[in-house]
Amino acid sequence: MQCMRQFALLLLPALLLFLLPAAEAVPPEAVITGINPQEAESEDTIEFMGEFSDDDGDDLDDFYWNSSLDGTIHSGNEAGGLLFQMAADQLSSGNHTITLQVRTNSSEWSGNATSWLNITEPEAQPPEAHIILNPPQVNQGEEVSFIAGDPRAYDPAMRVTEFNWTVQWEGESEREPLSAEESFTRSSFWVGNHTIYLTVTDDQGTVSREFTAMLTVLPPRPLAEIVASSTAPKEGQMLYLEAVCRDQQLEVIVCQAWEWMVVWHNNGTLRFTLSGQNHTVENLTEGAYQLRLRVTNDGTDSQWEVLMLYVQPPNQNPSRSIDISPASLGSSRYYQHQNLTFTADASDSDGYVTGYAWWFSDEMVSTSPSWIHSFSTPGGPYHVKLNVQDNDGAWSGNKSVSVYIVANTPPTVSISLNLEQPRVDDTLQLSGSASDSEGYVASWVWYLDGVLAAQTQNLTLVLNETGDRIVTLHAYDDGGLMGQASASFSVLAPDTSDEKRLSVEVSPHAADVGALFTIDLRNTTGPVLDFEINFGGEIFTTSERLVKVSFNQAGIQFIDVEVHWSDGTPFDGSRDSFSTEVTVTKPASGGDTGGDEDGDGGGLPGPGLLAALAGLGLAARRRQR
Incomplete structure (x- = not known):
């Protein structure tokens, strides 16, 4: 018991020490040291400044900035955060009561530090823009860029939506519309000083004030053109230059001045200048050059025209040799009267061959790549020479060949x-x-x-x-x-004498008027051209081998046939003709009309038939054919 009494006596001072500070702890204090500006417009930036104090020296644990209109506008737990900035347009318009409250790590929240802030809307302003002309001075025909620079729309508008460009030409009282675009280009202007106008409109329909700019248009520039004999001349080669002046319609005009510059391309060093329209240059060394030309017409200069020149190493002469065909008999010997073809084998290491010149007996005989010649007189040597020219006009030296001509006789x-x-x-x-x-x-x-x-x-x-x-x-x-x-x-014609034979068979031997008789020639042999058939006073020629005829009159009728040979063998009556008779009767009404039933209609006719033919004048009929 005594021990416990002693422990209590020792604990009591310590407990008193612990309870005494707790009873005496007080909250921290928040202070708003400033709001700048307190009368703000929506485009302003507002600076908020605050601080705190704590008698116990405790550290800041939390803080809050509050607005009576927007609630908490800023918070944190670092003392440095008591100072901050905010754009006014992040806060509502009107009168704000601003409070700051802090808390340390060993206390309750402080009381509210209070201040005020008034944010007002800016007065409505029209949109703005300014005119950019690029360039503001041009020569007639050149292009100008028109730009509405930095167009702005103010609250409550959001953006510029319309652009109205107009122009008042020098000397005119009325304006003309130019464009409704924010930016555009144009190159058609009269010569003179012209006033350009621009107004812009925002999406609330508010029109800006009128902005102006001056555009100066000078007379049109002439156009310079360089005509050079080559853009890749050889070092030391003659270069011909001509200056041509043109107007904006590309028509040739007469200029009054021509200014030339020859500049090294790699470093821009000026080599030399020239004046005048036409020049001949031959002192350019190997390398790349800019050839520049500016012309003047009626006091107006053209732009600089630039032509690149690439000067090549000095020209190399072409090489050449001569080929002769046909091959020689040996030791450059060729036949008398033989056509010899002399052909140039030429090349140029830095270009190409463009010309040929063949020489014989001190006369130029050809300008073609080859020359053909025959030598009528045996002997020699005969000398043929060749020169060739390259595309730069350089000629080679002479190349000569010698030929010897030997006599020749025809086979x-x-x-x-x-x-x-x-x-x-x-x-x-x-x-x-x-x-x-x-x-x-x-x-x-x-x-x-x-x-x-x-x-x-x-x-x-x-x-x-x-x-x-x-x-x-x-x-x-x-x-x-x-x-x-x-x-x-x-x-000669083929020997066909043993093959020629006319064969004729006629059937029937008797028939009524109008009935058909058949003439069969199919067994005829030899080269037949055609057959001539005479019956009833009618004659016709045919190549058919089976022929049918009829008679329109009763009685004894004759059929004659002749053959013509295709090899031109003369007519032989005993071999090449045939005659026979047939009996033509009236249509039977009863009884036998008679006839030669035993007669032979084929082969040659008998003696009685020949006599009848003679009596009837068959030979005469043949002669009449």
């Missing part, structure tokens, strides 16, 4: 035939032979009746028609000389 030619008496359908073999005392026969050409037939040594012909023919053989030696021989022959 001796002969023709042999395998048949002495050829006929149609025979195969005729014609053999050619030739000899050449200096060389050899190089080619053969056959002509039949003047028409090219073959280009071989021998010729084979299959004969298909009669007639007289002439064949000629040309033989060319290795020097191009030609020898020839001709042969003639006659083509």
Whole structure:
């Protein structure tokens, strides 16, 4: 018990020490030191300034800034957050009561520090814009950009929606509309000083004040054009320059001044200047240049026209050699009368070959890539020279070849035939032979009746028609000389004498008027051209082998047949003709009309029939045909 009494005595001072501060703790104090500005408009930025104090020296734990209209507008737990800024348009318009309340980590919330803030709406303002002309001064025909610069709309409007551009030309009292766009370009203006006007309208229908700008349009610039003989000349090569002046419609005009500059392209160093319309330049070294030209017409300068020049290394002369065909006999020897083709083999390392000049006996004989010539007189040497020109006008030196000409005689030619008496359908073999005392026969050409037939040594012909023919053989030696021989022959018709036979069968031998008689020629042999048939005074020619005829009159009637041969064999009456008679009766009304029932209608007629034919004048009828 005594121990507990001693413990209580020791604990009591400590408990008194703990309870005494708690009983004496007081809340922290919040202070609004300033709101700037307190009379604000919606576009202002407002600065809020506050601080706190705590007698116990405790740290800030929480704070709140409040508005009577918008509630809590800012909060935090760091003392530095008691100072902050806010855009006025984030707060409602009107009179605000602003309070600040803080709390430390060992106390309750402080009381409210109070101040006021009044935010007013700005007065309504019209939209704004200004005019940007790029450029404000131009020459007639050049383009101008029109820009409505920095268009603004003020509350309550949100944006600028309409643009009204007009122009008042110098000397005119009325304006003309230009555009309804925010920006645009135009190049059609009169010369003079013109006033440009612009008004803008916002989405509330409020129209801005009128903005103005001055546009100056000078007379049109002439156009400069450079005409150069080359844009890639060789170093040391002559370069021809011409200045051309044109108006805005590209028509050529006469300018009064021409200003040239030649500038190194890689670093812009000025090499030299020129004046005047036309120039010849030949002192440019290898490299890239800008050729600049400015012309003046009626006091107005053109823009600078620029042409790039790329000067190449110095020109290299073309190279050349001469080829001769056909090949020589050796040691540059060729035949007399032989056509020799001299061909230029030329090239240019920095361009191409454009011209040729062939020389013989100190005379230019050709300007083509090749020259053909034959030498009529044996001997030599004969000298042929060649020069070639490149695309830059440079000529090569002479290239010369020498030829020696040897005598040549044409080949001796002969023709042999395998048949002495050829006929149609025979195969005729014609053999050619030739000899050449200096060389050899190089080619053969056959002509039949003047028409090219073959280009071989021998010729084979299959004969298909009669007639007289002439064949000629040309033989060319290795020097191009030609020898020839001709042969003639006659083509006869085929020998068909044993094959020609006229065969005629007529049936029936008796028939009524109008009935048909059949003339059968199918067993005739040999080359038939056609048949001529005479019956009842009528004559007709046919190639048919089975013919039918009729008579319109009763009595003994005759049928005559002749054959014509296609090989032209003359008419032979004993072989090539046939005659017979038939009996034509009236239609029977009863009884026998009679007739030669045993007569033979085929073959040659008997003696009695021949006598009858003679009496009836059959030969006369044939002559009348």
